[in-house]
Structure formats: structure tokens, C-alpha cells
Amino acid sequence: MIRSVLERVGDKWSVAVVCQLGESTYRFNELRRLVSPITQRMLSATLRGLERDGLVSRTVHPTSPPRVDYALTGRGRSLLVVLRDLAGWAEAHAEEIGSSRAEFDQREA
Amino acid sequence: MIRSVLERVGDKWSVAVVCQLGESTYRFNELRRLVSPITQRMLSATLRGLERDGLVSRTVHPTSPPRVDYALTGRGRSLLVVLRDLAGWAEAHAEEIGSSRAEFDQREA
């Protein structure tokens, strides 16, 4: 069960989308541009998954042309907090991890 | 760059192995049993990835039969802290996410 929750969190696009929606609410094609280079298909699938887990809300405005807004729910915002810690860790250690990788690859070449 | 670090974190087996190594140091087949049902192939690949990033150390004892111990490095332990927060969030929200999923799946059936 917990593993199935972590699988969603572990999805690279889900993380990117949640972080982006932390900034503001967006429309479909706005998101598409912002979390580029995500494809339409993946964005669509990602949003449906996040909506299913109650992390993102989807609001359809019955106008013409149609307009759909996506936003973080309360639960989504609580995840965002944890995610930012993780992103912080990644950023803080990115450089030294890069060195480790280079060194490691060197040794076996 | 940061994304490439998050990809490792996002890997379900890497997370499981790091959490397990948080308990103690282990040998290959001990790990295999503990983070089951991981396959030999996946454990091997996961450990190499973690070692490459300097998160796990690999110590070979030249005995017969051979013995190899895996342990978290300091960097690995710093990741463990963040990972535990994440796991805590997942655990805390697992139930309500389960409900959301069931409800969502209901609506479209």
C-alpha cells in the first residue's frame, strides 16, 4: 500500500507537475509548456493519476473554447512540502554526486 | 542534473534498499531476502547504481566463500533522513488516498 503511494511520488513527471502547480493553478497547455518536454499523452496520464489520488483538482469551465484549470488540493500541498525537502537534498548533493559518478565511471573504463 | 538525482530517488528498489540498509549493514543474499521480492538482477543493478552515486559502500572480504558487505555511506544516511519523511507522509496519507482511488474508479465505471 505504502509502496503504491511511493510509486506515484517516484514518478518523475508527477513530481515535476506537483512542484509546478505549487506556484499557481494552470491550464492544460500552460502546464505542457512549463514542465517541458512532457508530451501531451504523459501530461494527460499524469494529471489523471494525480487527480485519482486526490492531489490535484480539475475544474472544467463550460465555455467556448473550453477551459480546464488544474490546482493542488490541500493534500497535494502537504505533499509539496515533503517534495521540496527532497528537491532541496537533491540540489544540495547534486554536485558531489556528479563527481562520484564520474569517478566511478572512470574506474571501470 | 537535479532531475537525474531525483530519478535515482524515484526508483522503487533504490528506496527500499536504502531504507533497509538504514537498519544495519548486510550481505548480498541477506538483502535479497529482506527487500523481497527483488530479483538478483535488480538488486545487483540497484546496488551498483547506489554505489556509483556514493550512497552505499561495498566491502569485499577475500575469504572463501566470498563475502561482500553493503552499508550506507554518510551521504546515504543523509538521504535516509529525507526518505523517512517521505515514507512518513505516504504512511500518513495511505488510507485517504486509497479511498480517493476507490471513489475515482467508481465514478468512471
Next chain:
DNA sequence: CCGCATCCAAAACGATACTG
């Protein structure tokens, strides 16, 4: 503008067999 359906290539994964 939003987003689903189809087709196709590429990569991940599991099972099994084999080596030092």
C-alpha cells in the same frame, strides 16, 4: 483549446542458466 485512441519503438523487468 483540451485530450483520447492508435500504432510503434525502446527500455525495464523476470526467469533461467552459468562462472569465479
Next chain:
DNA sequence: CAGTATCGTTTTGGATGCGG
């Protein structure tokens, strides 16, 4: 015991075209 190699299967992801 601790892995590597190979094979076949399943999953994933991108490109494209169509419909509300």
C-alpha cells in the same frame, strides 16, 4: 556466496491523427 549473460515478455513513452 556473489554475481554476470542471455532471452523472452511486459511496460513505457513518443508521434500522429481525430473528436468534443
